[in-house]
Amino acid sequence: MTPKKTYIxxxxxxxxxxxxxxxxxxxxxxxxxxxxFSKQAYRNFDIQYPKFFKMxxxxxxxFLGAELLLSPITSSEKENNIALILANNSSSLDTDVKYQExxxxxxxxxxxxxVFVYTLPNICLGEISIRHQLKSENSFFIFDxxxxxxxxxxxNILLDSDKADSVLCGWVEFFDDNYxxxxxxxxxxxxxxxKNQTIKTxxxx
Amino acid sequence: xxxxxxxTQTNCITPLGFDVVSNIEAIKGGNTGIQLHENTSLMxxxxxxxxxxDEKINGAFEKISTDKxxxxxxxxxxxxxxxxxxxxxxxxxxxxxxxxxxTKGNVTALIPNSEEGxxxxxxxxxAKNVADFFGFTTQPIVVSNACVSGVxxxxxxxxxxxxxxxxxxFVVAGDEVSEFVLSGFNAFQAMSDxxxxxxxxxxxxxxxxxxxxxxxxxxxxxxxxxxxxxDSSINDANHISGPSRTGEGLFRSIQNALKEAQIQPEKLDxxxxxxxxxxxxxEMEAIALNRLGLQxxxxxxxxxxxxxxxxxxxxxxxxxxxxxxxxxILFESKGFDEIGVSESIHVIRKNENKNIDLFLKTASxxxxxxxxxxxEKVKS
Numbered sequence: 001m002t003p004k005k006t007y008i009x010x011x012x013x014x015x016x017x018x019x020x021x022x023x024x025x026x027x028x029x030x031x032x033x034x035x036x037f038s039k040q041a042y043r044n045f046d047i048q049y050p051k052f053f054k055m056x057x058x059x060x061x062x063f064l065g066a067e068l069l070l071s072p073i074t075s076s077e078k079e080n081n082i083a084l085i086l087a088n089n090s091s092s093l094d095t096d097v098k099y100q101e102x103x104x105x106x107x108x109x110x111x112x113x114x115v116f117v118y119t120l121p122n123i124c125l126g127e128i129s130i131r132h133q134l135k136s137e138n139s140f141f142i143f144d145x146x147x148x149x150x151x152x153x154x155x156n157i158l159l160d161s162d163k164a165d166s167v168l169c170g171w172v173e174f175f176d177d178n179y180x181x182x183x184x185x186x187x188x189x190x191x192x193x194x195k196n197q198t199i200k201t202x203x204x205x
Numbered sequence: 206x207x208x209x210x211x212x213t214q215t216n217c218i219t220p221l222g223f224d225v226v227s228n229i230e231a232i233k234g235g236n237t238g239i240q241l242h243e244n245t246s247l248m249x250x251x252x253x254x255x256x257x258x259d260e261k262i263n264g265a266f267e268k269i270s271t272d273k274x275x276x277x278x279x280x281x282x283x284x285x286x287x288x289x290x291x292x293x294x295x296x297x298x299x300x301x302x303x304x305x306x307x308t309k310g311n312v313t314a315l316i317p318n319s320e321e322g323x324x325x326x327x328x329x330x331x332a333k334n335v336a337d338f339f340g341f342t343t344q345p346i347v348v349s350n351a352c353v354s355g356v357x358x359x360x361x362x363x364x365x366x367x368x369x370x371x372x373x374x375f376v377v378a379g380d381e382v383s384e385f386v387l388s389g390f391n392a393f394q395a396m397s398d399x400x401x402x403x404x405x406x407x408x409x410x411x412x413x414x415x416x417x418x419x420x421x422x423x424x425x426x427x428x429x430x431x432x433x434x435x436d437s438s439i440n441d442a443n444h445i446s447g448p449s450r451t452g453e454g455l456f457r458s459i460q461n462a463l464k465e466a467q468i469q470p471e472k473l474d475x476x477x478x479x480x481x482x483x484x485x486x487x488e489m490e491a492i493a494l495n496r497l498g499l500q501x502x503x504x505x506x507x508x509x510x511x512x513x514x515x516x517x518x519x520x521x522x523x524x525x526x527x528x529x530x531x532x533x534i535l536f537e538s539k540g541f542d543e544i545g546v547s548e549s550i551h552v553i554r555k556n557e558n559k560n561i562d563l564f565l566k567t568a569s570x571x572x573x574x575x576x577x578x579x580x581e582k583v584k585s
Contacts, residue, residue, distance in 0.1 A: 116389035126572035129440040142347035
């Protein structure tokens with residue numbers, strides 16, 4: 001196959017109590033926990049989706065980033081073939097540790113199905129798919145650090161092979177209240193905004 | 206022209222044996238790895254699961270390494286890969302990928318006062334430990350996408366080789382039976398009180414299992430048994446802990462995979478399905494297969510032999526399905542009695558000889574994920 005050129009359309013970073021969209025800070029909170037920060041962000045953007053409060057922290061983080069990038073470009077009237085490819089380092093370990101605590105003390109043995117379901121990193125892909133009705137390609141990868149090269153290659157493969165019309169990809173790391181999300185949308189549709197940028201340069205900004 | 210992608214070598218480590226030959230002999234003999242276990246460090250009550258004995262793992266591992274630093278799962282993964290890496294004689298350079306599939310990896314490292322440090326619970330650490338044993342020089346790619354991980358790993362490897370990024374990929378998949386997953390499936394009331402019975406009237410849920418499997422995926426046709434000709438992984442966008450009632454994601458995954466393979470559904474000779482034996486999963490599969498007109502294609506679930514081996518299952522079941530092709534035999538779907546799904550499917554009741562040119566492997570999992578891959582026999 002002859003690979004066609006692909007373009008980054010929009011990107012979003014969430015870290016240190018701040019959300020930056022396409023290089024511009026769009027929400028910033030006073031230093032606080034992620035739980036509080038994510039609730040403030042949800043209210044700030046007036047998101048109407050009560051299921052958000054049932055999600056674990058990793059899903060909330062990925063959900064918020066996806067919300068800002070996908071809401072303007074998806075609609076319930078048409079099929080949205082937007083693939084989701086996310087990666088991180090800590091998998092679902094933040095929730096895994098909490099779940100392990102619920103079974104380690106035999107006097108206090110309370111394994112909860114509502115917690116157990118979030119002990120898989122790809123659950124956040126399911127949450128985003130449900131929210132935006134994306135019946136599309138999705139996969140979750142783990143690396144020691146954000147492998148931007150892999151991510152661009154894999155996004156391009158999905159676009160070149162017509163498995164997706166566009167791709168939402170990125171890094172969603174959460175462990176013990178330390179977090180960083182970087183998400184971007186890529187497609188074959190020409191966009192000159194980030195002509196000289198790559199996932200790597202935007203991530204490291 | 207699109208590069209053709211092959212599976213050239215396979216191996217597996219399971220309660221039924223530590224190589225493909227012994228596993229196939231056990232399946233032909235109707236044996237199962239699922240047994241009743243009473244082990245309060247794993248579950249407060251007795252449970253059915255397919256577990257490998259520590260002695261067997263350690264005994265086999267000692268033959269290839271005296272190093273004591275590896276976890277139980279790492280040993281199982283190294284044991285699955287070792288003969289393949291050795292036999293391939295491939296130089297592990299920048300054109301050779303290492304793909305690892307798992308859901309929970311070394312989750313036992315989270316147990317308080319565990320011998321392994323907490324770091325080992327990180328999946329990239331697990332991958333590095335296994336990669337360094339063999340000396341892979343490319344960064345390991347870990348696929349962790351719930352119960353489709355094992356078959357998705359095949360698809361990821363195929364896609365990367367097809368794009369020219371790599372020429373070969375060694376793929377390993379594995380998960381253990383742990384207190385963590387047992388308690389979780391039990392909390393979901395998804396555990397069977399008898400060895401699991403996929404697609405059966407009286408099925409009550411899963412039996413968990415543990416295994417590792419490994420394959421070599423390559424753009425070189427030398428020694429190729431099987432060609433990978435289509436693949437897709439579509440989300441249901443419906444529910445995070447239950448499958449879509451209409452089987453939408455699985456339906457679309459199979460449809461896309463067949464389209465890429467340029468195969469009419471009725472041309473398939475065999476389907477190696479997911480069949481976890483939970484009421485909802487098996488029902489969903491039957492609906493998706495009927496929507497595609499696949500209800501008459503012989504189908505089995507291998508969970509009756511191995512239990513549900515989570516991130517290993519898709520790759521392990523592909524390894525066994527490849528042997529079905531090589532030996533022209535359809536294996537009985539163990540545990541099946543009376544059909545217990547609302548739409549008819551052709552569940553294999555007894556081992557039977559059949560020429561298999563084309564087969565489909567499917568899997569579905571938490572998060573609404575589904576994967577389908579189509580394989581074709583390489584005619585020599």
